[in-house]
Amino acid sequence: MSAHADLAFPDSTAGLRANAVLNNGYVLPWVGLGVFQIKSDAQTAAVVRTAIEQGYRGIDTASLYGNERGVGEAVRSCGVPREELFVTTKVWNDAMRADKVAEAFEESMRRLGLEYLDLYLLHWPIKGHMVSSWRALETLHRTGRVKAIGVSNYMIAHFEELLPHVEIKPMVNQIEYHPYLQSPALIDYCQTRGIQVQAWSPLMQAGALLRDRTLVEIGARHGKSAAQVVLRWDLQTRVATIPKSADPKRIAENADLFDFALDADEMAAIARLDRGQRCGADPLNFRF
């Protein structure tokens, strides 16, 4: 079991309102909705509205996903006060240049139609441009229009290159994370430095992981699906998570994580499933 596994975590009474406290004191919902591959703005707006009605407060998009307008429309029209919602977007790799990050940010904000952003991430580590892009994010953060800044797909080697040059430490590292890719050294590296890890493709895009016998059996014991076991495991390893679903029933299922807990044996059994298997690109061999 991971050194950071916590069986009594998070406070179940808070449910989807349970927040991680970032290293600048800003709070991030432990569970949010990912919207990658929801194509049209109209569908994105409908899905995000459904999720917010069901209690979700965090939404994860990116300029790459082409649906920031839909996210913004739902956030503006849903009736929940803006300050109760948490919107993340990301700088895509073609803008990962000191002189382009601010422009990319303004374009995202225009599409979102929001006054401020909760979290802005560098989408991938782009060799030769990590420090200058991070400096541009620091500048944006100082304006107050971005409440938290972070990175995505950063491995230890990337942090070792970046951290000596930062004035503001990244608050978040969003990485591929699920029982088949547990990256214990990276998780430990981030957690001991106060960098909150957030899981992308937490369900491994609904492939073989969700049919894994261990996960299905653990789920059956609790009356839960394998997907719910995986998402609960995220929380108990203190990793925030952003499962994507466009289906109202699965959106609800993925939020129904707060009335059960995995015990030490179950956490240990899940720890044994790690096989270093990715469904996305390897950040150490990523070519843009």
Ligand SMILES: NC(=O)C1=CN([C@@H]2O[C@H](COP(=O)(O)OP(=O)(O)OC[C@H]3O[C@@H](n4cnc5c(N)ncnc54)[C@H](OP(=O)(O)O)[C@@H]3O)[C@@H](O)[C@H]2O)C=CC1
């Ligand atoms: N920073 C980065 O580089 C990356 C970030 N991301 C972010 O992470 C989010 C999540 O990752 P994503 O790649 O979308 O993959 P997920 O692991 O969240 O899986 C999404 C898939 O699982 C299905 N699904 C959702 N819930 C269930 C369930 N309970 N049971 C069975 N199937 C289910 C969805 O279908 P359906 O919609 O029909 O329910 C969809 O096909 C993205 O949407 C994006 O916001 C993703 C990739 C890279």
Ligand SMILES: O=C1CO[C@H](CO)[C@@H](O)[C@@H]1O
């Ligand atoms: O967020 C993302 C969604 O998926 C893309 C392609 O698989 C990734 O490159 C990207 O990081």
